[in-house]
Amino acid sequence: MSSAFSRLDQLSRELRERLLAAARELGSPRSDRMSNTVRRGRTGAVGLIVHKPLRHLFEDPAARLTMAGVARICGERGSALVLVPRAEAGVPDVVATAQVDGFVAFCDPLEPERRETLRARRLPVVGLDAPVAPGEPYVGIDHRAAARAAAAHLVDLGHRRIGVISLGPARGPETAVVPAGFDGPSGYVANRARLDGYRDALRPVVADGGRVVVVVARGGEEADGAAATRALLDLAEPPTAILAMSDRLAFGVIAAATCRGIRVPGGLSVVGFDDVPAAAAATPPLTTVRQPHVRKGAEAVRMLLRPALTRAALILPTEVVVRASTAPPRT
Structure with missing residues (x-):
């Protein structure tokens, strides 16, 4: 039963109701929480898919800033943030089971297997830096x-x-x-x-x-x-x-x-x-x-949580900042 609870969003409505009813009879501590989630039609969580080990989000300064933007909007909207690392051989892919309302894919590119998993789950996905697939919504730069x-x-x-x-x-x-x-x-x-x-x-x-x-x-x-x-x-x-x-x-x-x-x-x-x-x-x-790293992450979550904002792409501005590490070559 616990494995079924982890993928309620993939079950038919009739099967979900039967499962929750059985859990209530058994006194499952998760039944009331999951019932409320199903009735609301949302989990209150956003998944952030990354194509590198999770440590990259904390060790890489650009990734940290981007994640800060993601977390900022999740906090403002009262959403939890679920970090989904790259898939490893022999380990179940969390993309298939994560209880989220949708994903921001901080991946470039997203693996074909994961694209198929997301398509099967029918959850909204917004790309961050690159589209998940041609024509799909994403936030990035030129x-x-x-x-x-x-x-x-x-x-x-x-x-x-x-x-x-x-x-x-x-x-x-x-x-x-x-x-x-x-x-x-x-x-x-x-x-x-x-x-x-x-x-x-x-x-x-x-x-x-x-x-x-x-x-x-x-x-x-x-x-x-x-x-x-x-x-x-x-x-x-x-x-x-x-x-x-x-x-x-x-x-x-x-x-x-x-x-x-x-x-x-x-x-x-x-x-x-x-x-x-x-x-x-x-x-x-x-x-x-x-x-604009922080803004990139923030706009991706906004686009995910407010479908009315969804567009093919949101391209943010960049600029060359000239400092002291460049000069004309010595003759």
Whole structure:
């Protein structure tokens, strides 16, 4: 009976009533609570699906801000928040059983199996950063335009040898210099869009004889950014500027350059993406793309809980914040 209680929303109305009646006769402590839930037609909870381990929501500064926005609106609406981590082999997927009124999918992309599970449950889903499926509602930013603006900043400064640190997945266990440039492997919608944006802005540099090299990092932490930077600095013609796909990677770039005795921005300009709080406090303060993390999370929950607000997409603004980590290349 307990397993049936965990998926009441998937049962027919007649079967639900019979189950609840039987539970009342047996004196089940859950029967009254579940009866009220079924009669109201809602559970009072929102599920947040993530494509990484749960620790990512607490350790990654951009993810923390986004989750804060989700939690803020849940609190205002009196809704509980259920965290749903990525599915692991041999472990039942919580998406199939979570007692929620709908999901915000902080996933890029959402696994096909999970899409099928959500379709079977017939619960509303709003994507966060990317749509769950083409045409489905989501809240995000124009990643391509934001990346294009970041790269254009370096072009305007006069840089002609530029490195790009892309988020994985890499083909192998180590950081890899991708010879195919912007057509290298990318498993994420946002990552692909940012690569396309960088390419848009850097195409004239390549056409004019400049060089752009893309490195695929193993992960998204500072150490991964540092490893990718070392691969770029070991090139025969190292870059004079690096575009990092996130601020955390950019912090690793600055650390690796400093260890090599390369001053930022005197010897190497660095641009991040996210504008997390530590970006302004970095040494030097980091030039980066600002995106509204808290608002993204908040708008996704608003869209989920107020169907009248639902639209195909809500695209929020971004801007390049120029700080002291970028300067013209040394002649």
